[in-house]
Amino acid sequence: MTFVLSLLLVGAALLVVSGVGLGTSGALLPPDRAFFLERLGWSDALGCATLIASVALALGPGASPRLAFALFAAVAVAMGRRFRLTPTAAARGQGLPRILLAVVVLGVAVYVLRALTEPMWANDYIAIWGLKGRTLFAARGYPDRFYASATLQYSHPEYPLGIPLLYAGLSFLAGRWDDHAMALLFPFLQVATLFVLVGWLRRRGVAPAVAGAAAALVAWFEPLYSGFLTGMAEVPLAFGMVLFGTSLADTLDETDPGAARRLALASALVAATKNEGLFLAGVGCLVALAFGKASRWRFAAAALVPALGVRALHFPWRSRLPLADFDAGLFTAARVRDSLEAAGRLLGPAAWAGLALIALLIATGDRVPAGGRLLLLAGAALAAYLVLPAFAVRGPAWLVETTLRRTAAALGPLVAAGIAVRFSGGSSGSGTGPRASATSP
Amino acid sequence: MTRRRIAGGAAALLFALVLAQQPWGELPRRARYMAVFAPKELAVRRLGGSGAALDRRYFSFLENARRRIPPGTPGVALRVLEPRPDMPYLYLATYCLAPLPVSMGPFAAGGVPKGWITALYGANPAGETGLLARLPEGVLIGPSPGPHP
Numbered sequence: 001m002t003f004v005l006s007l008l009l010v011g012a013a014l015l016v017v018s019g020v021g022l023g024t025s026g027a028l029l030p031p032d033r034a035f036f037l038e039r040l041g042w043s044d045a046l047g048c049a050t051l052i053a054s055v056a057l058a059l060g061p062g063a064s065p066r067l068a069f070a071l072f073a074a075v076a077v078a079m080g081r082r083f084r085l086t087p088t089a090a091a092r093g094q095g096l097p098r099i100l101l102a103v104v105v106l107g108v109a110v111y112v113l114r115a116l117t118e119p120m121w122a123n124d125y126i127a128i129w130g131l132k133g134r135t136l137f138a139a140r141g142y143p144d145r146f147y148a149s150a151t152l153q154y155s156h157p158e159y160p161l162g163i164p165l166l167y168a169g170l171s172f173l174a175g176r177w178d179d180h181a182m183a184l185l186f187p188f189l190q191v192a193t194l195f196v197l198v199g200w201l202r203r204r205g206v207a208p209a210v211a212g213a214a215a216a217l218v219a220w221f222e223p224l225y226s227g228f229l230t231g232m233a234e235v236p237l238a239f240g241m242v243l244f245g246t247s248l249a250d251t252l253d254e255t256d257p258g259a260a261r262r263l264a265l266a267s268a269l270v271a272a273t274k275n276e277g278l279f280l281a282g283v284g285c286l287v288a289l290a291f292g293k294a295s296r297w298r299f300a301a302a303a304l305v306p307a308l309g310v311r312a313l314h315f316p317w318r319s320r321l322p323l324a325d326f327d328a329g330l331f332t333a334a335r336v337r338d339s340l341e342a343a344g345r346l347l348g349p350a351a352w353a354g355l356a357l358i359a360l361l362i363a364t365g366d367r368v369p370a371g372g373r374l375l376l377l378a379g380a381a382l383a384a385y386l387v388l389p390a391f392a393v394r395g396p397a398w399l400v401e402t403t404l405r406r407t408a409a410a411l412g413p414l415v416a417a418g419i420a421v422r423f424s425g426g427s428s429g430s431g432t433g434p435r436a437s438a439t440s441p
Numbered sequence: 442m443t444r445r446r447i448a449g450g451a452a453a454l455l456f457a458l459v460l461a462q463q464p465w466g467e468l469p470r471r472a473r474y475m476a477v478f479a480p481k482e483l484a485v486r487r488l489g490g491s492g493a494a495l496d497r498r499y500f501s502f503l504e505n506a507r508r509r510i511p512p513g514t515p516g517v518a519l520r521v522l523e524p525r526p527d528m529p530y531l532y533l534a535t536y537c538l539a540p541l542p543v544s545m546g547p548f549a550a551g552g553v554p555k556g557w558i559t560a561l562y563g564a565n566p567a568g569e570t571g572l573l574a575r576l577p578e579g580v581l582i583g584p585s586p587g588p589h590p
Contacts, residue, residue: 003479003486110468117471118490119483126492127532131539139540151544152535154528180486213452220459227471227491350462357455364448423448 006174006181007116013173014188021047023077026084028258028265034088035256037199038246042262044192045243049269050076051169052162056313059141065172085258096198100212104194107219112187119180120231128155130179130231133167137177147319157319160310162272163233179231186230193239193413194219200246200417203255204370205424214420223409233274234410240270240277241414244303245377248284249370249421251299252291260302271307272314276381276407281307283380287373325399326391339389339396343404358415365422374418378411495529499562502578503537506560509574509581516542516557518585523563534560555587 021043028042029035050072058068095101120130132155136142147157170185171177194215201211219225224238243266250259267284270277284303292299347355365371385407389396478486484504487493493500499521510517519534520526526545535543546553553559562579573581 001482003475003481003483006483110463113468113471113475117474118478119487119492121487121490121492123529123532126536131532131536134536134539143540143542145542151542154532178483180483213456217452217456217459220456220463222459222463227467350458354455354458357451357458360451361448361455364444364451423445 001176001178003180006176006178007184009174009176010170010178010181010184013170014184016173017047017051017170018044019047020050020073020076021045023073024050024080027080027082028085028262030085030088030256030258032087032089034203035199037195038203039199041192041195041199041239042243042265044188044195045239045265045269046076048166049265049272051173052165052272055136055165055169055172056161059136059168062140065140065169069169069173085256088256094202094208096208096212096215100209100216103216104212104219107216107225108187108191108194111190111219111225114225114227115183115186115230116180117227120183122228122231124233125231128159129163129233130167131155132161132164133171134177134179136161136164136168137171142317147317147321150321153319153321153324157317157321158323159233159275160272160277160314161317162269162310163236165272166236183230186225186235189235189239190219190225193242196239196242196246197413197417200250201420201424204421206420207423207425210420210423214416218413218416221409221412223405224412229406229409232406234406237270237273237277238410238413240266240273241280241377241381241410242417244270244280244284245374245414246417248287248303248377249373251302252288252373253370254295260299263299263302264306267303268306268310271310276384278307278311279384280377280381283377287376291369291373325393326388327393328391330393331390335390335396336387339386339400342389342397342400343386346400346404358419361419362422365419366425368422368424371418371420371422374414374421378414378418381411382408492533495533496524498578499530500533500537502560502562502576503534505576505578506574506581507538509576510538510541510558511573511584514541514556514558514584516544516554518548518553518557518559518583519543519545519562520559521545521562552587553583553585556584558583559585 022039024046025039025043028046029039051069054069054072055065057063057072058065096104132142132146135146142161146152146155166185167182170182174181197218198211198215201214202208206214224234229235243262247259247262247266250256251263253259263284267281270280281304285300288299288303289296362375385404386400389399389404392399474489478489481489488497488500488504506517517534517538519531521530531543531545548554558573559582560579561582564579571582573583
């Protein structure tokens with residue numbers, strides 16, 4: 001089968017997934033036009049979550065994954081209708097300036113070319129994400145050697161299975177495993193990230209030019225949207241972080257009645273994507289406890305409980321073997337210093353200049369609580385990425401040199417949202433207007 | 442100068458920096474690669490891509506082996522004679538032959554498990570016993586009768 005035909009099949013599968021999400025999204029976002037762009041992005045997340053859950057549950061009893069997805073989709077859409085939200089008085093914002101829109105579209109087009117040039121190939125794709133996805137698809141199950149045997153320890157049995165299940169699910173829908181056409185998932189997630197980013201910024205009162213500039217920077221952010229990272233976990237995680245950060249900010253600012261639901265879904269998704277997703281959910285929980293006022297416990301639960309639930313569901317397939325790359329006994333302050341020094345050596349002049357400009361942008365923005373919370377999440381994740389190498393068996397410098405560039409790049413869209421919302425002219429914290437009082441029956 | 446203007450200037454500089462850091466030279470190469478390989482089957486596209494750059498002959502061996510391994514084979518013992526085998530060889534074999542288990546050994550009971558095929562890369566022995574298939578890049582041997590006590 002040629003690439004174009006296979007690409008059409010994967011594209012059709014992604015459309016179906018997105019359509020299911022769109023049918024369900026009424027339970028997460030009010031039907032106002034102000035939520036239109038965000039709805040498109042969240043629909044992709046909802047559809048992917050439905051697909052992941054259906055494949056995970058179908059493979060256990062050996063049921064047909066397609067049939068399971070159809071059933072899950074029907075239930076999800078019915079639940080979406082049953083718990084759909086009523087309109088708020090959110091004002092519809094203007095679109096992006098045409099020139100910035102064109103720049104964003106061009107950035108996406110360049111990433112499409114990078115992502116689809118060749119079959120996904122990065123070492124971590126071959127050894128971890130793609131291997132597990134291909135095995136789930138071909139074996140219609142998850143062989144115990146992946147979590148019970150040391151022979152596959154290089155595939156990181158301690159990682160969550162969200163991405164491999166998504167690969168397998170898309171392949172079940174498309175009817176075949178094609179690791180070239182499936183790379184379409186990554187521009188799909190990039191576009192979903194941009195939808196949520198721009199939609200959220202516009203709804204939060206950020207000027208079209210500022211929202212457009214943030215989107216342009218994200219769309220062209222090659223350290224994240226590169227051919228190398230296509231197939232790995234960073235692009236999905238970056239999407240999950242934007243979903244989590246924006247929904248946490250909305251929840252704490254009580255912008256609309258769907259915010260806490262979105263936060264719960266985002267919490268589950270980031271935890272299913274990578275281990276640091278659970279860390280992010282924990283940080284979000286603490287932020288909710290600190291700033292959630294009277295509803296702090298409810299908001300904290302929305303941030304953390306779904307992530308813990310995902311990890312609990314993952315427990316039967318989680319490795320019983322000790323971690324190969326980390327040892328808690330190795331931690332010392334000197335190793336943290338080694339990690340920081342290695343990170344400093346990693347940055348060239350251009351990276352330092354970029355960081356200085358980001359610091360200037362943060363300094364010139366207004367004090368907007370939502371922006372502070374997003375930047376706090378990003379800062380906590382970055383701190384974790386810098387401290388974690390102190391536990392690395394092969395030394396802090398090794399882990400920093402092999403992973404920091406790409407893990408930090410995944411924070412890019414979250415940082416862009418956190419900075420841009422600080423230019424909302426002070427209207428961000430007030431939300432989108434009067435809250436809807438209840439969900440419709 | 443207002444804070445907004447400073448921020449606008451910083452954002453413009455940041456975007457210029459992001460554009461300047463783009464690997465522009467790769468884009469025409471990517472477009473040419475797609476034009477050449479898109480009509481070909483998936484294995485050929487991978488053979489021509491970065492995933493097989495480690496050793497394209499080795500990927501060809503794995504793809505040939507995958508097509509010749511009999512259905513129901515429980516696993517594959519991989520032996521790479523030349524060059525010196527390292528982990529990326531195992532990663533690529535495990536991915537290409539999934540969902541079959543692939544191992545480079547050593548095997549616990551002192552031999553290849555019963556029923557497993559041995560995939561020998563970099564050799565083309567004339568008198569190998571139990572030859573299953575002779576490939577341009579190596580041979581398939583087996584299935585194994587089980588480990589010797």
